[in-house]
Amino acid sequence: MLLSKSCVYGLRASLYLASKRDGDFYSLKEISEELDISFHFLTKILQQLTADGLMESYKGPNGGVRLSDKGKEATLYDMVIAIDGPGLFTQCALGLPGCGSQEPCPLHESWVDTRASIENMLKRTSLIEIAKEGKEKHFRLTAEGQFSWQ
Amino acid sequence: MLLSKSCVYGLRASLYLASKRDGDFYSLKEISEELDISFHFLTKILQQLTADGLMESYKGPNGGVRLSDKGKEATLYDMVIAIDGPGLFTQCALGLPGCGSQEPCPLHESWVDTRASIENMLKRTSLIEIAKEGKEKHFRLTAEGQFSWQ
DNA sequence: AATAAATAAGATAAAATACTCTTAAAACTC
DNA sequence: GAGTTTTAAGAGTATTTTATCTTATTTATT
DSSP, rough: OOOOOOHHHHHHHHHHOOOHHHOOBBOOOHHHHHTTTTTTHHHHHHHHHHHTEEEEEEEEETTTEEOOHHHHHHBHHHHHHHHOOHHHHHHHHTTTTOOOSOOOOTTTTHHHHHHHHHHHHHEEEHHHHHHHHHHHOOOOOSSOOOOOOO | OSSSHHHHHHHHHHHHHHHTTTTOOOHHHHHHHHTTTTTTHHHHHHHHHTTTTEEEEEEEEEEEEOOOOOHHHBEEEEHHHHHSSHHHHOOTTOOTTSSSSSSOTTHHHHHHHHHHHHHHHHHHSSHHHHHHHHHHHHHOOOSOOOOOOO
């Protein structure tokens, strides 16, 4: 798969938050239940995003997580980088270290373009914009479609 | 990563064979040494490609593997399908089952295009053609560049 | 101050992927 | 036909990814 499961869960949770009221904290329990993601696993992933400054968390009753100012401007690309790292956008399709225009593998030239198109797709729009569109068009964010943008 | 390691090893071995004299069998030992891939692991992967009809094998002294007629016309796409399966070209970027134009996820429309560009890149040229270009331009097929197209 | 609700963090477990080892089967050489 | 070389196949191990469980720590409420 293109993205790890951690990354996909992180993206879905990010879109969830991007669709909610700005500034409010949403509990991990609620997010994990609505998006049907393992609570503990999601906790780990969002901790990473919090450590990266893309989210903010607050402990205690009525605590939870929300997008930080940085997170509100972030794109899918920023989230992918924070969770899966830059590998997808830098590595050789054949896994050869140091592959580049200097010492290319047979796929290098084609792959550079394809890689860029993946990168551009993820960079194109901010989470907030995607969530806005998702809200308008009632796009899915879960397998069973149980989540509603409200 | 985009492709599994099995898949990358399979592609590299396929390009190796595509660059060699048509019809000759090349031993797994030789391939694994030249391409710096674990012998036993490579064996498994090429067995898969043989079972799939993309390669032919011959046992005993002077035995080995070679591209079948089907394999000679194959593209990288065919090899990827044989090893990693069609998931990369069919699955939702957010992993949602049944995601499609009927019930799209927020990334669906963008992802469909990007996915197609990956598919087209892999379908564009046959192994033989890529190997021919690699030979002409001395492209790398190993980390250290020890392999030579000769 | 005590209790409860929530995230943080560490340890553990399960599953998938990557890799290795051993034995069998086929084909050649003598 | 005995011995050797090679792929085939199955079992076993290691590592990484995914997921769970347990114990802190922080904050609010009473």
